[in-house]
Amino acid sequence: MSKINRKTIVVTSLVVLLVITSYINYQFNQPDDQSASLPQATPSTVTSTDTAQGEENEDTQEAAAQAVGFKIAEYKAERETVRKTEIEHLDQIINDDQTDQATLKSAQEQKMGIVSNMEKEVTIEGLLQAKGFEQTVVSLHDESANVIVKQDGLTSAQVAQIVEVVQRESSQKPENIKIIPAK
Numbered sequence: 001m002s003k004i005n006r007k008t009i010v011v012t013s014l015v016v017l018l019v020i021t022s023y024i025n026y027q028f029n030q031p032d033d034q035s036a037s038l039p040q041a042t043p044s045t046v047t048s049t050d051t052a053q054g055e056e057n058e059d060t061q062e063a064a065a066q067a068v069g070f071k072i073a074e075y076k077a078e079r080e081t082v083r084k085t086e087i088e089h090l091d092q093i094i095n096d097d098q099t100d101q102a103t104l105k106s107a108q109e110q111k112m113g114i115v116s117n118m119e120k121e122v123t124i125e126g127l128l129q130a131k132g133f134e135q136t137v138v139s140l141h142d143e144s145a146n147v148i149v150k151q152d153g154l155t156s157a158q159v160a161q162i163v164e165v166v167q168r169e170s171s172q173k174p175e176n177i178k179i180i181p182a183k
Contacts, residue, residue: 010093021082072135120170127165145172148180
């Protein structure tokens, strides 16, 4: 009975974490009234995914990134806080003696995926900084990568540089890399 309750608590905690993360993401990506008057990025400066839902989410991210006052440091801090919480929950599952082998393996794989993405994101951000992009945020996912570059506009050559670095370091297809210029 205790084993079922622990699993239920762990699963419920993960669901709550997912809801909180979604809410934070939704609040962060809400365009404010000022963003309606900002110029939209042209197709030559942004590469997007093919799915309609992905395009809608990325358009929201683009509007949020272009909003006046976008703070890269705040985004990075929020990202780290959410990841720390995710890793703590996974550690609880991994360290629980009553966790079954399938759940343990899944939790370990999820944690390794998070750590791998964190390492790749830091590497990409550092390489982009070395190429002259002072402030960037990279967010990697299974099938996509989002790169926010704090810059008024990007040339085709700059977009190509960013795509090349992200593709090389993350193995993402170019069509799955979204570049969002922010002011």
